[in-house]
Amino acid sequence: MSDLFEDKVIRPFVDSYLHSRTPNPCVECNRSVKFGYLLALAEAWGAETLATGHYARAVSGKLFRAKDLKKDQTYFLYNLTPKELKHVQFPVGELLKSQVRERARQLGLKTADKPESQEICFVPRKDYRGFIESRLESAAALIPGPIRDHSGREVGRHRGLASYTIGQRKGLGSLAAQPRYVIRMEPQTNTLVVGGPEETLCSFFTAAAVSWTSGRIPQELAAEVRIRHRHAPALARIVPDGGQRVSVQFEAPQRAVSAGQSAVFYQGEEVLGGGIICAPR
Structure with a gap:
């Protein structure tokens, strides 16, 4: 497991920063580790379902945003397809965070009032540069x-x-x-x-390594697109190329569209899919 995490999560994280991209390691951890290796292990043990603590909802083979939109984690789960969705459950997805804490208190769990953390689990004190330096003797990006x-x-x-x-x-x-x-x-x-702030605006980008939760590549469509976890989804036109790339045209320019980050596509509460931003302009 540690070798898998190193190969699929940590090395690509470091490499992205070295090539002036902004990575999102939680996306790859979910894809390769939690719903790749761990789900395969559960199936090998004869388990029918893998339940995790993600704030999301899986209903009839489709992925939806959590009831608690402030805690929604579907941005990190867009790589799930019907193959995985039919074998996963998200028990807290129908609950508010306050309800989860109250249930934990009732069960006597010591984590009931544990402070929340939004830091990347393997980067101490959010010190990305220090972490990258610790992995390399030298690099042009430093x-x-x-x-x-x-x-x-x-x-x-x-x-x-x-x-x-x-x-x-x-x-x-x-x-x-x-x-x-x-x-x-x-x-x-x-x-x-x-x-200046106006120079951070972007109306168009392409995305690669695109995955669709339906398992099928759709025709051109209108959807809401989220370019960061805390970004409010913005209306856009998405044009698939028939493979694993799409072009995205926003109705209104968005701030700080960053190569390496994920772009996730929504229609209402449903997650349609997403990909990696590679050419914003």
Whole structure:
């Protein structure tokens, strides 16, 4: 199990940062570990169902958002297909978090009032850079370089491109009188490009490694698209290419569409599928 986690989750996580992408390791952990290896193990033991504590709902082979929308975790589960959905259950998906805690108290569970954590489980103290440095002796993405505005003027110095994500504001220092955000990374010249909030907006992107919860590739469709876990789904037009790629055109531009993150597609409460953002513009 540890070798699988290393190969499928940790190494791709580090590699993504080294190539100026923003990864989402929880998506791959669910796909390869929990609903790949663990589900296969349960089936080998003769179990008919795998139940997990995810806030989501699996109904008649379809995936739906949790009753508690503040805790909904379907963003991380879009890779599930009918093959997995018919063998999984999400018992807390029909409950609010407060109800789950109350039930845990009734059962005398010591975790009933355990503080919540939204950090990546294998990265201590949310120190991504420190974790990446601990895995490598050297890497170009950890070398300091120039911060430039859209005109090419140098306005500061960065700590290494692996320390930043698209849309980031914190950690840039005082670059100008107005707030500045990361709008682009240029690994070829080790340059971090910053701009105003309007320069973080994006109307179109393509996504790869797309998976559909129905198991079938649909025709062109209108749907709501979520580009981050806490992002409010936005209306968009999705055009599949017949394989594992789609193009997505938003009705209104969205902020900080980041290569490497997941884009997840919804119609109402139902999760249609999703993929990895690879070419925002």
